[in-house]
Amino acid sequence: MTESRLQRSILIVDDEWDSKVVRSVRKRLDEEGWRTNVVVPFDFIVSGDDFEAEALYAIEEDRPDGVVLDVRFGEHGSDRFKGLAILQKIVEHHPQLPVLMFTQYWKGPDREIAVRGTLKWDAQVDFIDKFASPEEVVMRLRRLMGTTPDTIRIGDRISIDNANEVVYVHDADKATPVTELHGLRFDILQELASTWYSSPGEVVPFAKLMRYTEGEDPRASIRVRIREIKVAIGKAMGVQFGAGDLIINVRDRGYRLAPPE
Amino acid sequence: MYATGAIASRRPNDMLRHIPALSIAKFTGLLILAAAIACFVLAPIIGEALFASIWGVEPLTYIGAALLTIGLAVLLFAFALPQALRRPSKQSQRDMQDWSSVTQQYFELFDHDLGRPLRRILGKERELRAYLRAAENGANGHIDIEEVTELLDEIEMQAPNFRLMMSNIRVLIQLEAPNASLEPQPVEVPEVVRRIIDRYNPVAAEANKSISWWAEPSEFGIVYSDSAAIEHIVTNLVDNAVRFANSQVHVWLTREDDRFSIHVWDDGEGVSSHYRPHVFDRGWTPAVARREEKTSSGLGLYIAYTLSIGYGGDLTIENDTTSGPNDHTTFVLTLPSHQPAPAGATAGEIS
Numbered sequence: 001m002t003e004s005r006l007q008r009s010i011l012i013v014d015d016e017w018d019s020k021v022v023r024s025v026r027k028r029l030d031e032e033g034w035r036t037n038v039v040v041p042f043d044f045i046v047s048g049d050d051f052e053a054e055a056l057y058a059i060e061e062d063r064p065d066g067v068v069l070d071v072r073f074g075e076h077g078s079d080r081f082k083g084l085a086i087l088q089k090i091v092e093h094h095p096q097l098p099v100l101m102f103t104q105y106w107k108g109p110d111r112e113i114a115v116r117g118t119l120k121w122d123a124q125v126d127f128i129d130k131f132a133s134p135e136e137v138v139m140r141l142r143r144l145m146g147t148t149p150d151t152i153r154i155g156d157r158i159s160i161d162n163a164n165e166v167v168y169v170h171d172a173d174k175a176t177p178v179t180e181l182h183g184l185r186f187d188i189l190q191e192l193a194s195t196w197y198s199s200p201g202e203v204v205p206f207a208k209l210m211r212y213t214e215g216e217d218p219r220a221s222i223r224v225r226i227r228e229i230k231v232a233i234g235k236a237m238g239v240q241f242g243a244g245d246l247i248i249n250v251r252d253r254g255y256r257l258a259p260p261e
Numbered sequence: 262m263y264a265t266g267a268i269a270s271r272r273p274n275d276m277l278r279h280i281p282a283l284s285i286a287k288f289t290g291l292l293i294l295a296a297a298i299a300c301f302v303l304a305p306i307i308g309e310a311l312f313a314s315i316w317g318v319e320p321l322t323y324i325g326a327a328l329l330t331i332g333l334a335v336l337l338f339a340f341a342l343p344q345a346l347r348r349p350s351k352q353s354q355r356d357m358q359d360w361s362s363v364t365q366q367y368f369e370l371f372d373h374d375l376g377r378p379l380r381r382i383l384g385k386e387r388e389l390r391a392y393l394r395a396a397e398n399g400a401n402g403h404i405d406i407e408e409v410t411e412l413l414d415e416i417e418m419q420a421p422n423f424r425l426m427m428s429n430i431r432v433l434i435q436l437e438a439p440n441a442s443l444e445p446q447p448v449e450v451p452e453v454v455r456r457i458i459d460r461y462n463p464v465a466a467e468a469n470k471s472i473s474w475w476a477e478p479s480e481f482g483i484v485y486s487d488s489a490a491i492e493h494i495v496t497n498l499v500d501n502a503v504r505f506a507n508s509q510v511h512v513w514l515t516r517e518d519d520r521f522s523i524h525v526w527d528d529g530e531g532v533s534s535h536y537r538p539h540v541f542d543r544g545w546t547p548a549v550a551r552r553e554e555k556t557s558s559g560l561g562l563y564i565a566y567t568l569s570i571g572y573g574g575d576l577t578i579e580n581d582t583t584s585g586p587n588d589h590t591t592f593v594l595t596l597p598s599h600q601p602a603p604a605g606a607t608a609g610e611i612s
């Protein structure tokens with residue numbers, strides 16, 4: 001696999017880079033398979049300006065796929081919103097680079113609107129409040145960076161290798177390919193999995209699944225394919241999936257993935 | 262217990278403009294001044310004609326001088342009094358008292374409410390500590406990572422509750438002192454919903470429930486509204502739905518020409534019909550109706566409703582008869598989408 005070349009990296013710019021909050025986010029990003037770098041200033045006593053220079057330098061050096069940036073640097077008046085100045089610089093020099101900005105909770109939405117007004121409408125910038133869970137940070141970054149990884153893991157036991165179009169069922173250290181899942185069945189599962197990856201809970205509408213069908217009754221054909229997918233994965237895992245497991249139909253609008261426990 | 266009325270709209274200056282005594286005083290002052298001038302003008306004429314001596318002039322001049330002083334004093338009083346009253350007066354002090362008693366009430370309310378998740382967090386934390394201590398002493402053999410993780414998860418799950426309460430406080434205070442309303446901004450409603458679901462998915466999973474959502478049409482496009490308000494309203498609805506659901510929560514978006522709606526449904530018992538007229542009241546919960554002690558603040562829907570109306574929309578409850586025999590309910594938020602007028606429209610059509 002080409003994992004190392006494609007491993008994505010995230011740069012974290014936060015004066016509290018060693019705090020528990022930042023550490024828990026880093027840990028979660030590691031689990032995600034993303035490499036994290038933090039901007040650590042050389043001197044012990046640093047000002048917001050040092051961070052700005054370091055951050056811009058690190059972006060040039062590392063070429064990260066995304067940046068997580070804090071609004072606030074230190075307690076000093078002039079550094080209070082240093083992050084916003086750094087943001088402006090990043091957007092100016094690297095307009096395509098996704099930036100996720102940590103905001104102070106209380107001032108969140110208003111400040112967000114104020115900052116947005118100064119940026120280009122299509123700038124890849126998003127805001128998240130500092131009490132957000134690491135899980136939320138990951139979800140935002142997934143959407144902000146906008147690409148689907150080569151391998152999507154669904155729960156503990158299923159993975160989808162998108163590059164080679166193979167579905168695996170994992171048992172301890174053993175990975176068994178589910179050979180029945182190819183062609184349209186693979187395509188449907190991949191569509192459901194990539195939606196789930198960036199937006200769990202979102203229903204993939206029938207209209208979107210129609211393109212993976214043939215024959216006269218597309219809905220019926222999708223229903224059949226989905227049943228086949230569930231049976232195939234269930235067989236490999238040694239379980240039987242019911243209507244409310246793995247892939248569920250929501251009010252006949254479409255389907256969504258529900259990772260097994 | 263809950264103060265009502267818009268405190269911010271009651272201003273002390275409005276009242277002062279309507280005190281009649283002040284107008285009378287001004288009028289009297291002018292009259293006295295006129296009399297004083299008359300005295301000065303008439304003094305030489307009358308004095309010369311009647312008394313033919315300098316002595317006779319004196320009384321009228323004195324009277325004129327006295328009247329001038331009185332007249333100026335009355336006028337000064339009449340014009341200066343409102344200025345003086347504009348500084349903290351009894352009236353505005355009373356307004357301050359109203360305001361601070363409302364703030365006080367909110368504070369006490371939230372003080373109690375914020376205590377609830379905190380107590381839960383502390384409870385779990387102590388349970389965890391006791392567990393670890395027992396493990397250390399060899400009482401239960403080894404530390405079961407799964408058990409520890411479970412306790413930690415339960416602690417973590419208090420966070421969304423806390424955050425919702427914090428934003429409820431913020432919005433409540435803003436509602437009492439409304440600022441100039443913001444210009445509608447372009448909003449991607451599906452993304453707003455996605456963020457709420459990001460936050461509540463773990464909470465739902467913890468309780469073995471799940472949230473599904475979709476948009477009709479799936480290419481929903483952009484509306485012009487206030488994303489913070491939408492997020493706040495829908496967070497309250499989803500928070501309730503996740504709490505009251507049996508196992509499923511559905512959220513879906515629809516849009517019409519000039520408005521869009523967000524529907525939040527759960528498969529729980531729903532709100533029974535005799536409670537429906539009350540759910541949007543400030544501080545109402547079924548516990549209030551049953552005269553029991555409240556276990557939640559009952560502010561979420563009040564705030565959500567007030568915000569919806571404030572933004573020119575509506576928040577309603579729909580009975581859901583399609584999804585089975587139970588009395589499920591759907592909350593529907595509808596807001597104007599403020600579409601910019603199409604190019605070529607005359608200026609008059611743009612509102």
Ligand SMILES: Nc1ncnc2c1ncn2[C@@H]1O[C@H](COP(=O)(O)OP(=O)(O)OP(=O)(O)O)[C@@H](O)[C@H]1O
Nearest residue numbers: 501502505531532546547557558559560561562563
């Ligand atoms: N989805 C629902 N299903 C059933 N009952 C509901 C639902 N949503 C609200 N209710 C009822 O309406 C009451 C008021 O809801 P509201 O959100 O205003 O307050 P709360 O949830 O009790 O407290 P808070 O939101 O302030 O923490 C709730 O206590 C509950 O009894």
Ligand SMILES: [Mg+2]
Nearest residue numbers: 497501561562
């Ligand atoms: Mg509520």
